[in-house]
Amino acid sequence: MDKKLISAATRAMLAGLLCTALLIACRKKDVPAPSVNPGGGVTDTISDAVAEDSLKYLMYQIMQVTYGDGGRTAAGGLPTYYWYSQIPKLNPFDSQYPNADTLLAVMKRYAINSATGRPYDHYSFLDRTGALTNKLMNGVSARALEANNSDFGLEYAPVLSGNNNNGVQLFVLYADKNGPAGRVGVSKGWEITSVNGTTSFTNTYASLRYVYDAIFGSTSSVTLGFRRPDSTLFTATLSPGPYNINPVLFDTVFTVKNQVGASQKVGYFSMYTFASVINDKGQPTNTKTVLDQTFSKFASQGIRNLIVDLRYNGGGSTNTAEYLDSAIAPASAAGKTMYTYKYNDKLMATLNDNKLTTQVNFAAQTSGLLLDHVFFITSRNTASASELTLNNLKPYMSVKLVGDTTYGKPVGFIDFNISAYQKTGAKKYLADLYAINFATHNAKGEGDYYTGIPVDGLAVDYVDVPWGDKRDANLIQVFNYINNGAFKARIAQARVSAAVGGNLHTAIPNAKPLNNFNGMVDYRLSRAVSRIK
Template sequence: MGIGRTALSIVLAGSLAGCGGGGSSDGGGPIGTNPTPTPTPTSSGCSLSARQDFVRAVLDEWYLFPDLLDTGVNKGSFSDLQSYIDALVAPARAESKDRFFTYITSIEEEEAFFNSGASAGFGVRLGYDTGANRVFVIEAFEDGPGLPQGLDRGVELLSVGRSASSLQSIASLMAAGGPDAVIEALGPSDPGLQRVFQIREVDGTERQITVIKAEFPLDPVSDRYGAKIIDDGGKKVGYVNLRTFIDTAEPDLRAAFADFRQQGVTEVIVDLRYNGGGLVRIAELMGDLMGRDRVGQVFSYTTLRPSKSSENESDLFGTQAQAIAATKIAFIGTGGTASASELVTNAFIPYLDTDMALVGTNTFGKPVGQFAFDKTECDDRLRAVTFKTENADRQGEYFTGLASVVPVTCRADDDIFTQLGDPNEASVAQALAFLRGGAPVCSPIGGRSATATLRDPAAMPLTSRRQVLQPDTPSPAQREVPGLF
């Protein structure tokens, strides 16, 4: 998620780009980003020791939980920067307040993603079945190279190799090395890298395809199913599926809600089931687009540590020409729903109460966000947890997931064999049922969200048995779009 904090960035002479990841001012990784120049990294001032000193100075001044920093950590005991960061914030992680939300990343790569959704790969999101050790495509992106070759939602990957003669079965890879072995077999995100797959389509047909990784822009609202109006027995229900909160989502969201408004829609399904977060600015826009009757009321509070309280903000619902006055909202979520996605959902609790529901499974639980601190000569961007977000009732303690605070929850499957946005897909069908019948038609979601971390493939379950395939060190795009390859 991300908060636009341009003034703060200027005050800090460009060292702070107001945003955060997986919940920052402008992004889900971040919640908001103000671009800064990205020169070629140089050795001067970029020694590990100098980079560690930069990180330590930022955290000492800005970290949201100053009492949960391990100030006794010896930087000389670490051979890489992220391990040092992890050690510094370990006390906060032990209390589930910073589950690897503070991290180092590339300025250039992150800005490429948040500005345009730029990434490189096959253009698919992958999940795996923990019981049967099977890997499936759970979403395909229209501009990626995989979809034209047949990689779409519900397709199973049976084998992968550099060529047809070097295919390895997914079952053998999973048996030998688990999901990490599959990730390694898929190869790095280098344009031009080729992989051959044996796949099984939803109808059972098996065939062999070749896909070459390429750079592609990720459309945050799919042209196939991202925004539509569902006729539910004569009632018009708006459906919007937002993949990630990046800048390019704005025109699509405005167009979707302009259509909803023109057709008199007041009940909405907001599908955030795989949305790992993004820019707070886009989260605020989404709130505005559903809050036409709440202009001037509190959308959310942004609260920093006491020494930075002068930077606290109250965000109010604003006026948008395309906005509707939503009377009922069904938010679809999973363990992969985090940060900016959770911010939007939490913001409507004080206003809709039992006229809104969380449908699917519990969410990740990330009510905090990051600002971006740049050491430009090294292409280093530190995403540090610096603020918490709360709704109008000052509720923001959902570290165990939104199911603990949303008044109505409706358990539902993620039916990967039915396309997103289809009224017959399990979660969409349950969302429609809630909008028709309210809480009585729902079976409550139970249990915690993912107990692992965002860096662990087990961190974001889609159902009790299916999890997003995620590398230990995700790229900026993978942090915001979990399972992206």
């Protein structure tokens, strides 16, 4: 049937069969008692077509009309989409939208950034497996056994090999210590020399896709050959499986000479994701544990400068950004404004009723570190909650950025978990909706960095250089600043190679995006919105 021909009565009936769940489920009073069939199971006859129509309808209602009653009526009042006012009225059942992703893609086109001439929103998406919420909120890896969602706990990048413009080498960017790859020792700078027996790779779609699918798109094991930085070879068969995320990939304390020649301790750690520090049960996660251990080490050694490496960090939970900021900030920031929220006009006008907050403060007591500077290593992959973290600290201390301009995402998500229910009460999970709901600004009102945050010291990311290695151009820049009080011009490969030896490699630009999440989610706001009546 052409969706244009679905009557208003039919749509109203469809809406009556549905309810929107936030995080876990609908309020119990909204769900009728389920009927039980002779086999003992709950009757559930929601077809795929009806489920998709339900998702389109509820997604549109939540974003554009109201969430006050779970998105079930046509009465306006509480649209949640940040740019809702710039979208014309659409019919979510129109046949030009065969699925909810198509409808969402159209909705994202309307709000145009006048500075770039392009849509603001290239962020919003639907998570149809629910794995992302589990990963970000509970700190547990994606459901590795689901189709097209394997997780070996590593990220890699292709580079052009030698003078052959078609030949490609593959290098590991990072590996979670708790993941299948990390447990066998894989780390940044290792070369992947074979994938399931294939040893030759080219800069072609077919070859790059083969590798991507083997590592990220398979539900079975993968056999990878590696060359370590010391040139020794290693082969491992990795099987996907759940693990508690350890976002800290590497940490150490350097001893560096300052401008007057005195030795100083410099803390350094790399972090690839902002999995939440508190899970959906209110309990501390492994992320909190490892961050506490890392900062305890830094405090015990009396570091005077800190390097936070976020070059591959696409963000995650805002509460982790807040926790990290309070651990880094000086005592003078304690209890003061960390950042503020801005919602759409209708939500801003009803703050007393919708339970949303507009301000987050630093902890009443910060960690007590006495830092001269905090240096953030960034890249075009540094996004959202990572950008929030560094932006929050700028009003209170010396913040220096090294590497490359950040991604540019000063806006974030409230997680809407959407499910459909029959009159029997049978539930069918549809998707988690991540559509832009708010913008953030630091205590000085600084934000809106849609084209990214520029760095103070330019440096190239050499993907075959291990964590903490002296050939890392980013570290060269930081140490030069501590030594001399200034950054050098962009650290070029020829200069680094000549100084320390070795043939350094950079990733092929735009060969493929990082496979991790890109954004920031405020689960505190998700809980607040769930209480809207």
